[in-house]
Amino acid sequence: MALADISRVEIEKAIEECDRLGRDAFLKAYRFRRARRYVLVHGGGQYDSKAIVGAAHGFLPGERPLTPDTPGFSGGAQHAARLLGRLGFVVVEDPGASDPGVSGPAHEEPIHEEPTHDELIHRVTHLKVNRSAGQPALYKPIVLLWAMGRALRGEPRLLPWSETEEAVKALLARHGRKGQRLRPDYPIASLHHEDVWELRDFTGPVTTAHGDSGVKRWFSENQPRGGLVEPLHELFRHSAVTRLAVLDDLLDTFFEDLDPAPLLADVGLDDGDPADPHPAPARAPEQWLLTAAEYERGSRLVEETEARNRGRRRARTALGPVRSRAARHLVLGRSQGRCENPDCTGQPADVTDRNHPILEVDHVIGLAEGGRDHPVQMVALCPNCHAVKTRGRTREALRDVLLRVARERHEASGGRHAEAPGTSG
Numbered sequence: 422m423a424l425a426d427i428s429r430v431e432i433e434k435a436i437e438e439c440d441r442l443g444r445d446a447f448l449k450a451y452r453f454r455r456a457r458r459y460v461l462v463h464g465g466g467q468y469d470s471k472a473i474v475g476a477a478h479g480f481l482p483g484e485r486p487l488t489p490d491t492p493g494f495s496g497g498a499q500h501a502a503r504l505l506g507r508l509g510f511v512v513v514e515d516p517g518a519s520d521p522g523v524s525g526p527a528h529e530e531p532i533h534e535e536p537t538h539d540e541l542i543h544r545v546t547h548l549k550v551n552r553s554a555g556q557p558a559l560y561k562p563i564v565l566l567w568a569m570g571r572a573l574r575g576e577p578r579l580l581p582w583s584e585t586e587e588a589v590k591a592l593l594a595r596h597g598r599k600g601q602r603l604r605p606d607y608p609i610a611s612l613h614h615e616d617v618w619e620l621r622d623f624t625g626p627v628t629t630a631h632g633d634s635g636v637k638r639w640f641s642e643n644q645p646r647g648g649l650v651e652p653l654h655e656l657f658r659h660s661a662v663t664r665l666a667v668l669d670d671l672l673d674t675f676f677e678d679l680d681p682a683p684l685l686a687d688v689g690l691d692d693g694d695p696a697d698p699h700p701a702p703a704r705a706p707e708q709w710l711l712t713a714a715e716y717e718r719g720s721r722l723v724e725e726t727e728a729r730n731r732g733r734r735r736a737r738t739a740l741g742p743v744r745s746r747a748a749r750h751l752v753l754g755r756s757q758g759r760c761e762n763p764d765c766t767g768q769p770a771d772v773t774d775r776n777h778p779i780l781e782v783d784h785v786i787g788l789a790e791g792g793r794d795h796p797v798q799m800v801a802l803c804p805n806c807h808a809v810k811t812r813g814r815t816r817e818a819l820r821d822v823l824l825r826v827a828r829e830r831h832e833a834s835g836g837r838h839a840e841a842p843g844t845s846g
């Protein structure tokens with residue numbers, strides 16, 4: 422946590438976002454309840470102190486928003502109020518809700534150094550893997566994708582070794598490269614040493630043996646329970662854009678020459694209908710809400726992928742162009758389910774089987790023409806507007822309008838003014 426780094430700038434961003442989303446949706450997005458005691462009064466409005474500080478934390482570079490159960494923040498309503506006071510904001514104590522039993526010094530919990538969001542992402546986007554004949558081994562990416570699917574479905578994070586072994590073996594048998602052995606123990610020991618995988622219920626140190634039999638024996642003797650480290654599991658579970666950005670990265674890095682669709686279907690991260698890219702389960706309407714901090718972070722992850730892929734020859738052209746799932750998700754979230762063409766004459770009122778609005782995500786300038794795979798140049802269009810944009814006589818004029826709209830909506834949603842890396846513009 423970096424509470425001390427929060428300034429008026431981040432607080433004002435959080436207040437702005439609360440105004441934009443509305444109080445209830447804002448609290449829901451950040452998983453807070455209404456403040457019982459400390460109310461921030463600003464510009465004629467009333468805000469929940471702790472939720473505003475929690476959200477503001479997410480606007481710090483490289484930090485995540487704090488949730489009510491973040492260690493060190495869980496008892497901190499008074500702490501948040503004091504911080505707001507120090508920054509010159511007005512916090513009133515709601516007398517109707519005062520509780521004489523809570524006077525005195527604030528209850529401070531020990532503050533743990535939690536890895537930042539960016540540190541967690543870095544761990545999984547910079548895996549060390551063996552290569553043979555120039556091809557990266559798929560052990561670790563397969564284990565991660567499997568765990569990511571389980572997090573998405575809200576399944577228990579930790580599993581007995583026997584279940585992990587069986588599930589990962591089956592996936593390696595179906596999707597590993599030719600010549601890879603069916604060995605879940607080796608990648609999991611390695612992920613553990615990279616702080617990605619937690620192991621429990623064993624005695625003595627976790628094996629670092631490089632010998633074949635040593636690692637396998639350690640797991641069969643200790644039978645550790647294990648799973649993704651908790652903050653990663655939570656991140657994959659609750660942040661769709663992070664999950665998709667990591668998925669983009671893993672597929673770009675490890676599956677460049679392969680069709681990942683069968684594996685994604687097997688682990689439950691299937692794209693399904695390309696115009697309907699949200700993985701099952703269907704999202705409730707409020708999950709379309711994308712907080713500004715999430716939007717900003719998501720855009721940043723998309724930019725990192727763009728920078729990495731710049732100049733790299735894409736071997737996957739035979740399988741169709743690689744497109745950023747995270748970018749598509751950001752555009753759909755930003756659209757709040759409505760066609761982004763300001764002159765739209767009517768979007769179908771129906772929804773898809775997954776309860777999603779009927780929208781297509783369009784690259785305003787095609788990728789083949791040098792357009793960017795980034796929300797700043799992408800729009801969500803209804804099928805009518807999409808057809809006009811593709812084939813209509815007014816398509817040139819519409820394209821100019823949509824480019825402006827894409828940029829405006831990108832910036833209004835929390836995206837930074839982002840120029841393409843190293844392009845002539």
Ligand SMILES: [Zn+2]
Nearest residue numbers: 760765803806
């Ligand atoms: Zn439309």
